[in-house]
Amino acid sequence: xxxxxxxxxxxxxxxxxGSHEPLIFRRRTGYASxxxxxxxxQEHSEEVVEGLAKRGITWLRTHFFKGFGLEAEAxxxxxxxRLVELCHDHxxxxxxxxxxxxxxxxxxxxxxxxxxxxxxxxxxxxxxxxVYGHHDFRxxxxxxxxGYWKYFTKVLETGMDVxxxxxxxxxxxxxxxxxxxxxxxxxxxxxxxxxxxxxxPHTKAGRILATERxxxxxxxxxxxxxxxxxxxxxxxxxxxxxxxxxxxxFRSENLRRRFVDIWNTVKxxxxxxxxxxxxxxxxxxxxxxxxxxxxxxxxxxxxxFWNERPPQSPEFRADGLFWHxxxxxxxxxxxRSVVFTGLGGKDLRQSQLSLAxxxxxxxxxxxxxxxxxxxxxxARPEADAFIAFRKExxxxxxxxxxxxxxxxxxxxxxxAYNGVETHYASVLALGSLLAGHVPFDLVPTxxxxxxxxxxxxxxxxxECLSEGEAEDLTGYVESGGGLVLTERTSLYDAWxxxxxxxxxxxxxxEAKGYENLRFGGEAGExxxxxxxxxxxxxxxxxxGQGRFAYVSRLEPVKPFGYRQEDDSIDxxxxxxxxxxxxxxxxxxxxxxxxxxxxxxxxxxxxAEARRAxxxxxxxxxxxxxxERAAYRIAVTLAxxxxxEAELWTVGEKKPTALRVRGSRAxxxxxxxxxxxxxxxxxxCS
Numbered sequence: 001x002x003x004x005x006x007x008x009x010x011x012x013x014x015x016x017x018g019s020h021e022p023l024i025f026r027r028r029t030g031y032a033s034x035x036x037x038x039x040x041x042q043e044h045s046e047e048v049v050e051g052l053a054k055r056g057i058t059w060l061r062t063h064f065f066k067g068f069g070l071e072a073e074a075x076x077x078x079x080x081x082r083l084v085e086l087c088h089d090h091x092x093x094x095x096x097x098x099x100x101x102x103x104x105x106x107x108x109x110x111x112x113x114x115x116x117x118x119x120x121x122x123x124x125x126x127x128x129x130x131v132y133g134h135h136d137f138r139x140x141x142x143x144x145x146x147g148y149w150k151y152f153t154k155v156l157e158t159g160m161d162v163x164x165x166x167x168x169x170x171x172x173x174x175x176x177x178x179x180x181x182x183x184x185x186x187x188x189x190x191x192x193x194x195x196x197x198x199x200x201p202h203t204k205a206g207r208i209l210a211t212e213r214x215x216x217x218x219x220x221x222x223x224x225x226x227x228x229x230x231x232x233x234x235x236x237x238x239x240x241x242x243x244x245x246x247x248x249x250f251r252s253e254n255l256r257r258r259f260v261d262i263w264n265t266v267k268x269x270x271x272x273x274x275x276x277x278x279x280x281x282x283x284x285x286x287x288x289x290x291x292x293x294x295x296x297x298x299x300x301x302x303x304x305f306w307n308e309r310p311p312q313s314p315e316f317r318a319d320g321l322f323w324h325x326x327x328x329x330x331x332x333x334x335x336r337s338v339v340f341t342g343l344g345g346k347d348l349r350q351s352q353l354s355l356a357x358x359x360x361x362x363x364x365x366x367x368x369x370x371x372x373x374x375x376x377x378x379a380r381p382e383a384d385a386f387i388a389f390r391k392e393x394x395x396x397x398x399x400x401x402x403x404x405x406x407x408x409x410x411x412x413x414x415x416a417y418n419g420v421e422t423h424y425a426s427v428l429a430l431g432s433l434l435a436g437h438v439p440f441d442l443v444p445t446x447x448x449x450x451x452x453x454x455x456x457x458x459x460x461x462x463e464c465l466s467e468g469e470a471e472d473l474t475g476y477v478e479s480g481g482g483l484v485l486t487e488r489t490s491l492y493d494a495w496x497x498x499x500x501x502x503x504x505x506x507x508x509x510e511a512k513g514y515e516n517l518r519f520g521g522e523a524g525e526x527x528x529x530x531x532x533x534x535x536x537x538x539x540x541x542x543x544g545q546g547r548f549a550y551v552s553r554l555e556p557v558k559p560f561g562y563r564q565e566d567d568s569i570d571x572x573x574x575x576x577x578x579x580x581x582x583x584x585x586x587x588x589x590x591x592x593x594x595x596x597x598x599x600x601x602x603x604x605x606x607a608e609a610r611r612a613x614x615x616x617x618x619x620x621x622x623x624x625x626x627e628r629a630a631y632r633i634a635v636t637l638a639x640x641x642x643x644e645a646e647l648w649t650v651g652e653k654k655p656t657a658l659r660v661r662g663s664r665a666x667x668x669x670x671x672x673x674x675x676x677x678x679x680x681x682x683x684c685s
Contacts, residue, residue, distance in 0.1 A: 014365040017375040018061025020097035051376025053090040056387040064096035072107035093166035101172030102138035118147035120182040143254040167274025174291035179233035251292030259301040278306035284569030286419035296444035299335035311571040312344030316604035316624035320576035329361035330442040341367040356677035360620035364397025400610040407443040407454035417496040425461030428554040436584040437599040439609035455594035456482035465490040470503035478544030482590030511541035549586035596639030617682040638666040640684040648679040
């Protein structure tokens with residue numbers, strides 16, 4: 001059963017409150033207070049539900065199955081069933097928090113004596129537990145063996161048929177964190193079978209391919225990666241070992257397979273039921289290596305996913321440090337999913353910015369306002385204006401489609417095989433497009449649709465390209481497309497084997513100065529810092545009808561430390577690159593006259609461009625500066641013939657009319673000032 005992308009599971013905005021931990025878990029972890037049971041009972045009260053309904057809350061996230069076992073949790077599951085009925089009486093839908101990835105063996109064994117045979121086993125033969133909170137009682141289920149997943153069907157059926165929730169919210173999603181990947185006999189055997197099915201060494205062609213890949217074609221004795229004190233998992237920043245690369249693929253596929261099974265189990269019985277996972281990893285982290293998480297492989301099998309990753313609170317600072325959550329929103333948009341997320345904020349302004357960012361980039365859905373009793377009593381009053389605006393003006397949000405003209409390539413392969421430089425380039429490129437008010441989408445694959453959809457494609461250090469992908473990109477530029485590439489894009493093949501020259505050399509050699517480029521390191525280099533004569537140089541050229549620009553490096557403000565504890569490009573590295581201006585100019589140059597939307601604004605004002613079903617163009621403007629408003633903002637439209645335009649602002653009852661002026665470039669709309677968030681709505685003939 002393939003995902004039906006046309007099905008509209010979410011009708012109306014998601015405005016969420018929730019407290020998902022059952023009492024049994026609060027007590028077992030040791031953080032329950034003396035009054036915990038009283039607090040727990042209050043969370044299920046009609047008084048709280050009525051208060052949530054009055055605030056405009058549309059979804060409640062509450063406990064269902066925490067992994068102690070259906071029998072151990074039966075009493076609290078019954079409380080959830082009654083809470084669901086109460087919420088439905090007040091027009092609130094309920095997401096059932098459901099444990100995907102941990103089993104609390106102390107109670108589970110009383111219900112299922114074979115439970116330990118379902119659990120992940122480390123290389124040393126120890127049961128693997130969760131990596132935070134000293135929760136040694138929470139074992140990780142194996143993704144290969146079927147034991148837990150057969151039991152899990154009963155959990156899903158209970159949620160659908162007995163509790164009758166409106167959606168599942170799955171938590172602790174992913175394979176066990178390396179260096180504690182599962183080494184049970186079944187996983188070892190399945191890994192070998194995975195390799196045999198992929199390379200087919202029983203055939204002549206398969207033996208040739210396997211030998212090219214591994215050096216030999218006898219695959220029966222390959223085992224999962226192992227580590228020692230001299231070779232820890234955290235040192236695997238460049239993944240060159242072909243078995244390690246295939247292990248990542250194996251783990252990612254096993255996780256995807258469980259997503260597909262859950263999708264089919266739920267949607268066959270309750271197609272309207274929402275499926276959400278807390279699976280989004282930290283932007284800038286090699287999640288495929290650590291947990292087998294490839295968001296572009298998983299997101300097609302979700303209606304929504306949770307983002308609880310830092311930075312929780314958005315902000316643009318004078319030194320160019322840019323905190324945002326937009327990557328998660330763009331991943332969701334690329335797969336017709338949405339994001340459930342917390343709304344952080346150290347003060348009122350930051351809280352309002354968090355709400356504005358979610359409203360603009362999350363397709364009109366707002367996030368999680370907090371603990372239900374507190375929300376029911378009026379906590380986060382700054383959210384009320386956003387809630388009212390969203391509900392009063394559905395035409396500005398519902399069923400809109402992106403009209404971004406820049407596609408930012410988000411290459412799972414390049415990001416998996418290099419855990420530092422490719423991630424740094426991705427973080428810096430996305431932040432630059434956002435801060436430079438360039439509307440863009442994420443492009444997961446270089447499909448025919450993507451190549452025909454976007455006037456400009458940006459490849460931020462997309463090291464690994466196949467010969468076919470390079471040929472497609474060359475044809476894309478020759479046919480009139482605009483291409484921006486940085487650093488070592490196309491210098492490696494799909495297995496991350498270094499080429500003598502980039503696969504896109506037929507393009508690059510058309511640029512004056514290409515002969516001076518020198519790519520650092522040899523074929524066996526261990527640290528992959530892109531280098532050239534004059535780091536940060538920009539080459540521009542034409543090829544056929546199109547243009548391309550090469551930026552030799554997005555220069556970071558904060559170098560990566562390469563210490564053992566430095567395992568990702570975390571949010572402390574999220575400054576705009578030193579050559580931010582050069583990069584934005586390269587994007588604009590590559591777009592030449594093909595851009596129909598151009599926005600003039602100070603650095604740090606972000607834009608999202610969408611089209612409503614009635615044809616209206618909707619341009620969201622979000623000011624990430626906490627300390628000051630953004631001034632002298634203007635929108636120029638080169639393609640659409642605008643007949644009227646208006647400016648909508650949260651908190652205002654009516655829009656402000658904008659004067660439509662003609663200009664050499666097309667239509668000129670002067671917006672003026674944006675304090676936090678505004679929408680330019682343009683009616684086109």
